[in-house]
Amino acid sequence: MPLPLTLRDALQTADRPLFGGWVCSGSPVAAEIMAGSGLDFVLVDMEHAPNGLESVLTQLHAVSGYPVVPVVRVAAADEVLLKQVLDLGARTVLVPMVSTPEQAADVAAATRYPPLGRRGVGSALARSARWNRVEGYLRNAADHVSVLVQVETPDGVRNARAIAATPGIDGVLVGPADLAASMGLLGQQGHPDVVAAVLSTLADVRAAGRPAGVNAFDPALAHRYVEAGARFVLVGADVVLLARGSERLAAEFIPPPG
Template sequence: MSIRLDEFEDCAIATSARQWRARLAAGDVVLGLWVVSSSPTVAEILGASGADWIIIDTEHAPNTLPGVVAQLRSLTASPTFVVVRASSKDPLLLGQLLDAGAAGLMVPMVESRADAEAVVSATRYPPRGRRGVGGGFARATRWTHVADYLPEAEASFSLIIQIESLRAVEALEEILNVDGIDGVFIGPADLAASLGHLGQPRHPDVQAAVERAITIAVGRGAAVGVNAFGFDDAIRYRDAGAQLLAVGADVTLLGSGSAGLLARFGRSPAPDPIEHPPAEDSE
């Protein structure tokens, strides 16, 4: 039995790309959580947490494509919006993630207008882009049961690009001129590295660059977000105009939660089995 894309989305519990775009256009601040454990069970737990969006990471997490599909399936009963962060800008990879049914796609290290145009092209079918057509093999089409997926594909997902270097911040005005991008997401850790402050995302130079990027995006009416695991950081970014806030990750929540619980009983964190010399103060 065939079904139209809008009918399929109306039957789903998970937030659709259309609903997500409407929230961003309305100026809603959306709180997100990363899944980097590669665990469908953990993804399902976070999906029930009340988070507005869940980001499944494939750049720094040991995720394979079948693992991503398992996590997407585990989140189908959650009302959250699900984004998959790709490991690279590789067009074949981006097409695979869309075919797997990712409603949201986050692409790292976009540093120029040319990069942004290439990403948009990789995620659109011809004649607008160069995404390969494999509808009959794709979970996104529910194996052709979503009859109008191909003509409606562009409406079925949301594209977010990452701004993670000084070069990207300096090119942000031009990047925002590219049609087909729903939001930009700033990565303070990589931005810190590009500014010569590796491991220091709260360095004043890094924070100034983050705030500059937010100001540029807000001035252009673009949805902008940032990784903000510290509560005070998240509030400051929100007040500056950031909408897409990623405020935690499964592994950090598990680590801090378990350590905090045991600390109430007087237990100290387990010692590092490998002795490291004290790091030099780089501040």
Template sequence: MPAPENGFKTALKRGERQIGCWMSLADPYAAELMASTGFDWLVIDGEHAPNDLRSTLAQLQALRGTGVHPVVRLTAGEPWMIKMALDVGAQTLLIPMVETAEQARALVAASRYPPEGIRGVGYAVARAAGFAAIPDYGETADAQICLLVQVETRKGLENLDAILAVEGVDGVFIGPADLAASLGHLAQGDHPEVTAAIDEAITRIVAAGKAAGILVFDLDRAAHFLQLGASFVAVGADMALLANAARSLSAKAKALP
């Protein structure tokens, strides 16, 4: 029995658009709710949300069998973080702040078993292998791992072509907020230099045959990126959806005559 197919990775290879949403509430109950809303993929955010390994595991369990693909964003691309996330069942990883091909190659190695990589061989006791119920997991797991790297600095843009040339990198995600800051335009995501840089980056990613992704809260901008060829686009975040809806309801209720 082989490792489960990563349907998200398969869809990206086919060029099928995947619409997603961020999850920052760090709660399995909220994750289960989000799974019912129709998104193709949901990010369990370990960089800017209060997630640890156990909360990540709980959300993976909540999403299992829902048809929605979980993407785990780690705090950083440390090999031990990658190993633990994969062992608890993540198949798609999103790694922030990748700036060089050397970094990208190290991430690929950390997500692959020897001899191709350095991932620790502990699947006999791992959830990823069904607690030893998937006997061929070790031989088949590598092919189902989807590695997405975030390019979100000036240096990362300068090295984008080299990063794209790294075998094993399945997609590149442009981080618009950090990129704007790196270009000298903090909190100015609509600055012409920033928007031009994002458009050029997505065009280069697609031309290289890799999947391009981004997070954007404006649907018109999302449509623009999809037209450029971006294939995994996130259009919101659970925290923002809840906060905005609650603030709007509160204001409207307090304005009642």
């Protein structure tokens, strides 16, 4: 039984950068709407969204009928949570707040079966191997999983090349919001110092031979980062689209008070 592409696979075959959107509502309906939009990938979030294992599984089901790559961001670099999300059938996972190559190596080990890592074996019980309907899943499990880590601190920026070069890490996503906060520039993702740190990280990840990505809801910044070599870019989120869209409706049709 064939499995759908990981983001690593999609990046290797793409002749252009890939663009994706967050699913932060916890809604399978929103996930399906985003999946059918024409975006290249959707990212189901467990860090800043009301998602548990059951709702993530429902959203993976909702997007499975569309030609889009699902990614799941776990809440933390937790070995048990990574095992559970992988067993749900998430084939690409994103781990936030990775600032050192040692942390990256620990993440990689949590996503691989022994002897390469520490992932617990439950393929006969899990959607990941389609309940052992995927021939040779255990033997080829590393090929079925794509692991991304997120750089969001000055230490992560300094260590970006070593993080990207860590065996088992398939790409690095820069998170400008937390990066700005950790630089003392809370809410200023477009500050020149933050943009410079993002550009430095993109360059170092590329120098390590790995695809670099970034979160950039500002179209001007998104285009700038693509020009700098970003290979995958998150350009929006379901909740943000709903919030700004409903605000535009209210502004157009409802007169201001007074």
